Amino acid sequence: MKKVKVYSLEGDVVDEMELPEIFTEEYRPDLIKRAVLSAQAARIQPWGTDPMAGKRTTAQSYGAGRGVAMVPRVKGSRHPAGSKAAFVPQATGGRRAHPPRVARTINEKINKKERRLAIRSAVAATADQDIVEARGHQIENVPQVPLVVDDDICNIRKTKETREIFKKLGLMDDVVRAKNGKNIRSGRGKTRGRKYKTPRGPLLVVGEDKGISKAARNHPGVEVVVVDNLNAELLAPGTHPGRLTLYTRSAVEKLGELFKNR
Structure with a gap:
């Protein structure tokens, strides 16, 4: 199994851990696309x-x-x-x-096993540097893909603190890319409460949300999700897999348990 380094909030290596088997799943962009379209259609x-x-x-x-x-x-x-x-x-x-x-x-149906396989495949895509780069993320200063950080990040409650953490972990370049990519939507959507479009930035997958979602929500393109609520659309926005993802140590461990027998 692939081993990855675990980083502190200061950007220092504090430990090493093995990635669970889910990160070696076969890459299936066709299934990922079906799962994302199914989730989008369900909201219509x-x-x-x-x-x-x-x-x-x-x-x-x-x-x-x-x-x-x-x-x-x-x-x-x-x-x-x-x-x-x-x-x-x-x-x-x-x-x-x-x-x-x-x-x-309107609904696009997908089988349960296909949807679960799509999520596993999308998780594995976040560990492939070539796929992440092909999606357009700025990862020149990111020490590794996927990036695993200590669970202390779950307790952060201030936006300025997350900004400093992102800088030390090399994620700030991608946040700036999302900020600069904000533009006015074409078409009638401008008058219907969705005037601007913002590119997707880094995704934070945490084992438990103790305030980090409030601390990170002001950063353009950044999203936070508890590992239990992980879905294909968050991992592959717009049906395009390979989103730059930051995992906490507990989230990686829980991922191995959640999809162990699926």
């Missing part, structure tokens, strides 16, 4: 129109011989251009032609 809110929308009207056509289009018209209406048309999609004031259907299937 299904919606559709009322099947009777635009059809609750007494509008009737005048028929032929009136010199006007034979579209259904609202009875008794006093429209400037004549009786107001209704019901038909091609008329002003008519119903929508092809509304979204309530019965549309």
Whole structure:
């Protein structure tokens, strides 16, 4: 099994440990992509129109011989251009032609064993330096991939403290990359509460969250997750595996137990 060094919050080597078997899993980008798309599809809110929308009207056509289009018209209406048309999609004031259907299937299903294999494969990808570099992360100053740190980081509660830790561990370059990559989204999303897009930065996988999530959340692109809640989307944002990941010692040990028999 591959051995890795365990670093202190000061960036010094304090111990050495073996990585569990999960880090040697076969690389399966196809399964990882399926698992991520399944997680994203599960968050989509299904919606559709009322099947009777635009059809609750007494509008009737005048028929032929009136010199006007034979579209259904609202009875008794006093429209400037004549009786107001209704019901038909091609008329002003008519119903929508092809509304979204309530019965549309949005969820992308994936088998349990495939999803678990995808997570194992995504975890293994975080230990491959070539895959991490290919994803675009700045790891020139990172001492090793994957980076394992002492559990003391779980107790950090201040953003300025995490900034110093990231600098000593070589992760700050990737945080700066995420900060500089922030840009305005194209399209209608700008007016719907998601104006900016920020690249994903380092992921912190901890055995227990004692305040580190609050300390790290102000850094652009940085995310913190307890190892029990690890999923394919966090490890491979946008379906692209190889995210730069910082593991705590207890998280690595627990990973070996969680996926030992799966």
